[in-house]
Amino acid sequence: xxxxxxxxxxxxxxxxxxxxxxxxxxxxxxxxxxxxxxxxxxxxxxxxxxxxxxxxxxxxxxxxxxxxxxxxxxxxxxxxxxxxxxxxxxxxxxxxxxxxxxxxxxxxxxxxxxxxxxxxxxxxxxxxxxxxxxxxxxxxxxxxxxxxxxxxxxxxxxxxxxxxxxxxxxxxxxxxxxxxxxxxxxxxxxxxxxxxxxxxxxxxxxxxxxxxxxxxxxxxxxxxxxxxxxxxxxxxxxxxxxxxxxxxxxxxxxxxxxxxxxxxxxxxxxxxxxxxxxxxxxxxxxxxxxxxxxxxxxxxxxxxxxxxxxxxxxxxxxxxxxxxxxxxxxxxxxxxxxxxxxxxxxxxxxxxxxxxxxxxxxxxxxxxxxxxxxxxxxxxxxxxxxxxxxxxxxxxxxxxxxxxxxxxxxxxxxxxxxxxxxxxxxxxxxxxxxxxxxxxxxxxxxxxxxxxxxxxxxxxxxxxxxxxxxxxxxxxxxxxxxxxxxxxxxxxxxxxxxxxxxxxxxxxxxxxxxxxxxxxxxxxxxxxxxxxxxxxxxxxxxxxxxxxxxxxxxxxxxxxxxxxxxxxxxxxxxxxxxxxxxxxxxxxxxxxxxxxxxxxxxxxxxxxxxxxxxxxxxxxxxxxxxx
Numbered sequence: 001x002x003x004x005x006x007x008x009x010x011x012x013x014x015x016x017x018x019x020x021x022x023x024x025x026x027x028x029x030x031x032x033x034x035x036x037x038x039x040x041x042x043x044x045x046x047x048x049x050x051x052x053x054x055x056x057x058x059x060x061x062x063x064x065x066x067x068x069x070x071x072x073x074x075x076x077x078x079x080x081x082x083x084x085x086x087x088x089x090x091x092x093x094x095x096x097x098x099x100x101x102x103x104x105x106x107x108x109x110x111x112x113x114x115x116x117x118x119x120x121x122x123x124x125x126x127x128x129x130x131x132x133x134x135x136x137x138x139x140x141x142x143x144x145x146x147x148x149x150x151x152x153x154x155x156x157x158x159x160x161x162x163x164x165x166x167x168x169x170x171x172x173x174x175x176x177x178x179x180x181x182x183x184x185x186x187x188x189x190x191x192x193x194x195x196x197x198x199x200x201x202x203x204x205x206x207x208x209x210x211x212x213x214x215x216x217x218x219x220x221x222x223x224x225x226x227x228x229x230x231x232x233x234x235x236x237x238x239x240x241x242x243x244x245x246x247x248x249x250x251x252x253x254x255x256x257x258x259x260x261x262x263x264x265x266x267x268x269x270x271x272x273x274x275x276x277x278x279x280x281x282x283x284x285x286x287x288x289x290x291x292x293x294x295x296x297x298x299x300x301x302x303x304x305x306x307x308x309x310x311x312x313x314x315x316x317x318x319x320x321x322x323x324x325x326x327x328x329x330x331x332x333x334x335x336x337x338x339x340x341x342x343x344x345x346x347x348x349x350x351x352x353x354x355x356x357x358x359x360x361x362x363x364x365x366x367x368x369x370x371x372x373x374x375x376x377x378x379x380x381x382x383x384x385x386x387x388x389x390x391x392x393x394x395x396x397x398x399x400x401x402x403x404x405x406x407x408x409x410x411x412x413x414x415x416x417x418x419x420x421x422x423x424x425x426x427x428x429x430x431x432x433x434x435x436x437x438x439x440x441x442x443x444x445x446x447x448x449x450x451x452x453x454x455x456x457x458x459x460x461x462x463x464x465x466x467x468x469x470x471x472x473x474x475x476x477x478x479x480x481x482x483x484x485x486x487x488x489x490x491x492x493x494x495x496x497x498x499x500x501x502x503x504x505x506x507x508x509x510x511x512x513x514x515x516x517x518x519x520x521x522x523x524x525x526x527x528x529x530x531x532x533x534x535x536x537x538x539x540x541x542x543x544x545x546x547x548x549x550x551x552x553x554x555x556x557x558x559x560x561x562x563x564x565x566x567x568x569x570x571x572x573x574x575x576x577x578x579x580x581x582x583x584x585x586x587x588x589x590x591x592x593x594x595x596x597x598x599x600x601x602x603x604x605x606x607x608x609x610x611x612x613x614x615x616x617x618x619x620x621x622x623x624x625x626x627x
Contacts, residue, residue: 008035008045011065016052017088018059019104025055033065059103060088124155144183146173157183167191177201177210177222184208192244196221200228200249205235212243212293219295224249229283229309230299239289241282246294251280251301251309256331256360259303263434273341273374279309280325287313294320301327304371305339307355312342312376321351327365329358334402335371336393340383342376347385357395364430367402368393368418372439374405380438381406387556389414396420398427400451403463405437411444414518414556417451422482424453425475429460431483439463444542445530447471447518447556455480459488467492467503468542469530471511471518471555474498491538494531496554505531511555519557522568526554566603571621573605579625587618 016028029051034042045065052061062084073080074090085092087103098105100116111118112128119130125139141154146168147161166188168180177197180190181204189209194216201210201222212219222244224230230249233239254262254276262268274285280299282291296307306325308317322337333339336355338347352369359365367373369390375381383406390400390413399420401408415425422431425448428439443465448456449472456475459465460482467490478499481488492503500508507525514521530552532544544552548560571579573586587605589595590613597605605613607620 013062013064015062018054027053192220194218194220196223198223200224202232203236203239207236207238209240219243219245221245229278231282233287233289234285236287241291243293246281246296247298249280249299251278253277253303277303279305282308284313284315285311289315291317292319296322297324299325302331303333305335307337310340310345314343315345318348324354326356332358332360332365334367337369339371341373342381344382347388350388353391355393363396366395366397368395368399370401372403372406384409387412391416393418397422397430400425402427403439404435408441412556413446415448419452421454423458424451425456427458428463429482433484442466443470445469449473452476458482460485461487464489466536466540467495468534469552469554470495472497473511491536520559527559530554569604571607
């Protein structure tokens with residue numbers, strides 16, 4: 001729509017111009033041009049129209065509409081001399097063309113050697129050439145002041161440092177643990193003194209040992225920051241982590257909605273588990289590390305593994321406490337203490353206690369102590385645990401142990417005082433049937449006691465449980481199929497159940513625990529009531545190699561008959577059923593090494609049971625005699 005009294009015959013050309021800063025091409029195709037007269041009727045203009053392209057090499061395109069009868073120049077002056085230059089600038093005199101012939105190019109196409117469109121580049125050492133393979137070599141070297149070949153002129157570390165030993169000491173040599181790990185190589189040891197280290201540790205795909213200095217009164221504390229896992233071990237086949245308190249970690253994850261939607265796509269779900277979900281205290285991915293003497297506490301995760309998250313890993317975890325870690329309400333999935341997805345970890349002498357898994361919209365929150373989650377490919381996950389305690393954990397499904405898949409072997413384990421409706425001690429599967437897989441569990445010489453929920457042990461139809469030499473006592477709820485399931489595939493033998501359960505040599509009577517540690521008293525019916533070999537109907541055979549007495553005991557804690565005899569006869573060195581001067585002389589002979597003695601005799605002479613025979617034992621027996 002043109003201004004009033006507009007004369008279209010004065011319109012000579014119509015131009016389409018770029019300002020020179022565009023990085024992309026613009027393709028235009030015009031079919032007609034028109035303007036609206038005073039009655040808003042289209043009036044078409046003459047001109048030759050075709051498709052054209054605008055880019056940095058062609059910044060203008062002009063369409064001739066009417067011949068310039070009045071000879072106006074580009075500035076609008078009649079009979080003027082101003083012309084548009086090659087860059088489309090009126091009276092520009094091509095001043096906007098750079099040395100490479102590019103309009104508004106500003107010599108950006110010139111390399112560091114002054115060659116237009118050349119391949120040479122300037123590296124961070126200030127060297128200009130066209131060889132990318134030698135970038136930064138002239139200012140690279142050993143940048144570690146603790147190395148034998150430290151180069152004070154080096155800016156970039158090239159991995160060339162040489163050390164007189166394989167020990168990297170924190171804080172004596174490095175002020176941060178991560179700095180020491182950066183310079184360490186496979187097979188090296190990073191040793192850390194007492195103190196609190198506020199950092200997140202990544203093993204950087206290295207097979208190194210990160211350990212506390214020996215004989216410390218207080219172990220070093222690694223205090224996570226930045227809402228990340230406190231420790232990350234990834235792609236490390238032979239790493240070790242020994243002797244630390246690990247706290248304040250955060251395991252990243254996704255919303256519960258996203259988790260459910262991705263679970264329908266196997267490829268996307270595997271990627272989610274492997275690349276996104278992380279544990280709070282320690283994340284272990286595609287690795288086989290050795291973890292020992294750790295205290296993992298007060299960590300958090302969004303979805304899984306508040307204490308430890310294991311993904312496709314075969315870790316050995318020994319003599320470790322995993323306590324008071326939490327997955328909060330909202331997006332919680334499972335594994336307040338440990339979450340296992342793929343791999344084949346082993347737990348030995350591990351305490352998993354006071355961990356909590358919050359809720360989600362479907363209440364599918366499980367594995368307060370341990371979650372055995374998902375397997376990868378055709379290889380099911382496996383978990384083996386020995387001499388482990390699982391205490392006071394909370395989750396709706398499987399408060400002690402929640403298993404969704406895999407092969408699980410449990411021996412000499414105490415599962416007690418856990419709280420959850422669907423499997424307060426153990427769940428094998430979940431009640432809604434969203435996750436269905438084969439689950440096989442062998443529960444050997446274990447004690448399951450004082451767990452609270454609707455069912456102490458819940459199974460789906462594809463779960464199979466073998467129980468041998470174990471005790472189930474004083475649990476809320478009975479063994480039961482999960483909701484929407486109707487099978488209870490349990491084989492049991494030589495075990496004690498509060499409620500009778502069919503099986504060879506099972507018993508139903510008070511186990512007579514000695515104390516709240518659930519050690520058997522010397523009158524317990526469980527002593528010598530187990531069996532050292534058994535073959536289950538589902539082709540699983542179990543062998544017990546080590547036990548006292550005539551047969552293994554039932555339960556997690558084998559009673560040492562020699563220790564019982566010793567406790568019953570403390571101080572009676574000569575076993576004459578009297579404590580007198582002869583027993584005092586017997587203790588003196590042991591101290592002075594005047595005579596040989598058996599382990600049982602040593603035990604009877606150690607009246608204060610401190611592991612030493614000394615003057616304090618003599619004082620103790622004298623006081624007993626005098627009293």
